[in-house]
Amino acid sequence: MTPDQAKETATMTPSEHPDSETLGRFVLGRLDRKAMARVEGHLLDCSQCGQVAMQIPDDRLVTLLRVSTAGPATESAACNAASSP
Amino acid sequence: MANPLTSKSLLVKARDRSDQAAWRRLTELYEPLIERWVRPHVAQRADAEDLVQEVMTTLVRELPGFDHNQRPGAFRAWLRTITVHRLRAYWEKRDARLASAGGPDLREALAQLADPTSALCESWDEEHDRHVTKTLLKSIRLEFQPATWRAFERQVQDGQPASDVAQDLGISVNAVLIAKSRVLKRLREKAAGLVDVF
Numbered sequence: 001m002t003p004d005q006a007k008e009t010a011t012m013t014p015s016e017h018p019d020s021e022t023l024g025r026f027v028l029g030r031l032d033r034k035a036m037a038r039v040e041g042h043l044l045d046c047s048q049c050g051q052v053a054m055q056i057p058d059d060r061l062v063t064l065l066r067v068s069t070a071g072p073a074t075e076s077a078a079c080n081a082a083s084s085p
Numbered sequence: 086m087a088n089p090l091t092s093k094s095l096l097v098k099a100r101d102r103s104d105q106a107a108w109r110r111l112t113e114l115y116e117p118l119i120e121r122w123v124r125p126h127v128a129q130r131a132d133a134e135d136l137v138q139e140v141m142t143t144l145v146r147e148l149p150g151f152d153h154n155q156r157p158g159a160f161r162a163w164l165r166t167i168t169v170h171r172l173r174a175y176w177e178k179r180d181a182r183l184a185s186a187g188g189p190d191l192r193e194a195l196a197q198l199a200d201p202t203s204a205l206c207e208s209w210d211e212e213h214d215r216h217v218t219k220t221l222l223k224s225i226r227l228e229f230q231p232a233t234w235r236a237f238e239r240q241v242q243d244g245q246p247a248s249d250v251a252q253d254l255g256i257s258v259n260a261v262l263i264a265k266s267r268v269l270k271r272l273r274e275k276a277a278g279l280v281d282v283f
Contacts, residue, residue, distance in 0.1 A: 027262055029269030036270055043259045050259040054247050061269060062241050064280075065222060068215035069242045 024056040094277035118216045139171045169198045236264035
């Protein structure tokens with residue numbers, strides 16, 4: 001376990017805020033399940049951390065999802081290519 | 086929330102030949118994509134369908150021995166290599182007249198597909214990642230409460246700020262962020278090894 005992982009999985013009290021990196025990994029679904037549950041439990045009662053978490057920039061997965069679900073352009077382009085001789 | 090027992094990635098499950106359901110899901114995921122890849126480079130739709138079956142047959146035979154080894158894009162590149170080999174074999178089987186119908190465009194396409202840095206390869210890779218994430222996202226939708234899904238969609242797909250989503254849905258900002266986190270976590274688990282989103 002790396003120091004960062006140890007920090008993420010350490011017991012978190014309601015008054016002990018996760019750091020911004022951990023919050024970022026949480027919002028983007030990048031923590032392991034135990035750490036996810038711990039940060040989620042903290043966020044239920046901490047609007048301060050919510051304000052920090054709101055500022056987390058999107059990553060490649062979010063960008064991919066936004067592009068791939070934006071509309072039929074990608075698929076129709078592929079279909080057009082597929083139907084050409 | 087997703088069941089912890091389902092947290093193995095689709096790739097890991099499909100490598101176990103006894104897991105027929107995982108193999109079926111992998112096939113359903115990849116057949117449409119491979120057909121889109123090969124269709125512009127063959128004469129008939131039926132030929133494309135045959136090629137898809139050849140690629141999937143190779144995949145089922147070779148997958149248990151495939152070593153991802155945490156290399157970025159390893160599965161995607163491996164699948165592309167199999168597809169290009171089958172496409173090349175398709176043209177080599179045809180007589181010279183038919184092969185020439187493919188002409189310089191086909192030769193150029195095959196040359197580009199052999200080069201991972203080419204524009205065509207990058208286009209295939211991008212299409213792969215979009216297709217896989219979109220399809221896997223659909224596949225996990227029923228694992229979540231409708232309210233969780235709505236909050237996720239509004240943030241991730243529509244690009245709305247969490248504060249706006251919270252106000253519109255009448256829930257807290259933190260609940261909106263938790264919804265996003267849960268769905269992304271599940272999707273990452275499902276897509277592990279297929280798309281590099283870690």
